[in-house]
Amino acid sequence: MTDQKPEPDGKGFYAGSYGGNDEKIGPKTRLECKICWEIYDPALGDDYWQIPAGTAFFDLPDHWTCPNCDGKKDEFMVVKD
Ligand SMILES: [Zn+2]
Numbered sequence: 001m002t003d004q005k006p007e008p009d010g011k012g013f014y015a016g017s018y019g020g021n022d023e024k025i026g027p028k029t030r031l032e033c034k035i036c037w038e039i040y041d042p043a044l045g046d047d048y049w050q051i052p053a054g055t056a057f058f059d060l061p062d063h064w065t066c067p068n069c070d071g072k073k074d075e076f077m078v079v080k081d
Pocket residue numbers: 033034035036037038066067068069070071
């Protein structure tokens with residue numbers, strides 16, 4: 001095991017923020033941009049970046065950003081159904 005940082009506790013991250021932690025999300029988890037509220041839905045993929053449907057958020061390429069506002073992946077928050 002590598003060093004695990006303690007869970008974000010609200011300092012620097014919103015509660016429920018993805019925060020770059022892939023362990024918080026599953027292959028079908030939708031995430032929402034906290035800047036413009038754009039939602040990434042793995043079931044739909046992303047036409048803008050030519051991401052095929054079925055691609056999990058954590059499988060998006062590192063250069064992926066919000067198609068709407070250019071926010072980075074760690075600006076996204078987990079959407080709870
Ligand atoms: Zn955005």
